[in-house]
Amino acid sequence: xxxxxxxxxxxxxxxxxxDPSRPFRLRSGRTSDVYIDAKAVTLTAQGMPLxxxxxxxxxxxTKARAIGGLTLGADPIAYATAMYSTMTGKGQLDVxxxxxxxxNHGTGKGIEGPIAxxxxxxxxxxxxxxxGATVMAIEKALEAGLGILKVVPLVDxxxxxxxxxxxxxxxxxxxFTKEELLERFKSRVK
Numbered sequence: 506x507x508x509x510x511x512x513x514x515x516x517x518x519x520x521x522x523x524d525p526s527r528p529f530r531l532r533s534g535r536t537s538d539v540y541i542d543a544k545a546v547t548l549t550a551q552g553m554p555l556x557x558x559x560x561x562x563x564x565x566x567t568k569a570r571a572i573g574g575l576t577l578g579a580d581p582i583a584y585a586t587a588m589y590s591t592m593t594g595k596g597q598l599d600v601x602x603x604x605x606x607x608x609n610h611g612t613g614k615g616i617e618g619p620i621a622x623x624x625x626x627x628x629x630x631x632x633x634x635x636x637g638a639t640v641m642a643i644e645k646a647l648e649a650g651l652g653i654l655k656v657v658p659l660v661d662x663x664x665x666x667x668x669x670x671x672x673x674x675x676x677x678x679x680x681f682t683k684e685e686l687l688e689r690f691k692s693r694v695k
Contacts, residue, residue: 507553508555508558508559509558509559509562511555511690512546512552512555512556512559512680513681513685513686514689515546515551515552515555515672515684516541516543516546516659516660516681516686517519517689517690517693518630519547519549520540520541520542520543520545520546521539521540521541521686521687521690522540522541522542523538523539523571523687523690524538524540524543525538527691529635532634532637532638533580533634533637533664535606535633535634535635535664537659537662538647539662539666539683539686539687540603541632541660541662541683541686543578543631543632543659543660544577544578544581544631546579546628547578547582547585547631547659548581552585553581553584553585553588553632554585554589555673556581556582556585556659557585557586557587557588557589557590558589559597559680560582560585560586560589560629560657560659560680561586561589561590561593562574562597563655563657563678564586564627564654564655565595565596566659567625567627567654568625568654569598569625569626569627569655570598570599570624570625570626571598571599571600571601571618571619571624571625571626571627571651572586572587572598572599572600572601572626572627572629572643573600573601573603573618573626573629573646574603574604574628574629574630574639574642575603575605575627575630575638575641575642575645576602576603576604576605576641578630578631578632578638579602579603579628579629579630579631580602581631582629582630582631582659583600583601583602583629584600586598587599587600590606590613594618599618600618600621601616601617601618601619601620601621601626601646601651602616602617602618603616603642603645603646604616604617604645605641608695615645615648616645616646618647620649620651621650622649622650622651623650623651623652624636624650624651624652625651625652625654626646626651626652626654627653627655627656627657628642628643628646628653628655628657628675629656629657629658630656630658630659630660631658631659631660632658632659632660632662633658633661633662633666633670633678633679634661634662634664634665635644635664635665635666635669636665636666636667636669636670637664637669639656639658639666639669639670640669640670640673643656643670643675644673653674654675654676654677655676655677655678656670656675656676656677656678657678657679657680658677658679658680659679659680659681660679660680660681660682660683660686661677661679661681661682661683662682662683663682663683663690664683667679678689
């Protein structure tokens with residue numbers, strides 16, 4: 506079993522909940538019979554190297570110099586990918602964090618990290634539903650003058666996020682889809 510398959514199993518085991526009898530309320534306000542708490546994997550010692558490798562595989566051919574997204578979901582993914590690329594000698598990525606609200610003190614930054622206008626970057630997110638949080642990160646990165654090469658969510662719920670990102674003219678390349686997690690979940694229940 507390769508590491509991508511191990512990560513899929515780990516997400517299904519620790520992050521995936523399916524209950525058609527009791528819908529879950531999502532951040533978007535929608536309800537669903539599926540809930541995915543990716544942080545239950547992205548914040549674990551077992552999950553971090555798998556996440557880092559899986560995301561790196563999606564961006565290895567880009568010229569990205571930094572990786573990040575909206576705090577909090579994107580943070581462990583960006584850290585894991587940067588560490589993976591550096592520790593394996595495959596590349597070197599810096600990390601940036603997009604704040605939900607711009608600081609109202611000091612320099613008033615909306616993005617933390619070693620970034621500069623024109624820098625080529627990748628935007629990541631943990632779980633994308635409608636794309637609202639991801640689009641917020643994209644907009645703030647564009648306001649800072651960053652050059653977004655690609656958007657890579659760990660899991661795409663397939664509920665409009667892809668369309669929202671692609672409407673901005675950006676490449677969208679999820680590691681997994683809700684459909685893949687649901688199929689793996691159902692194959693384990695049989």
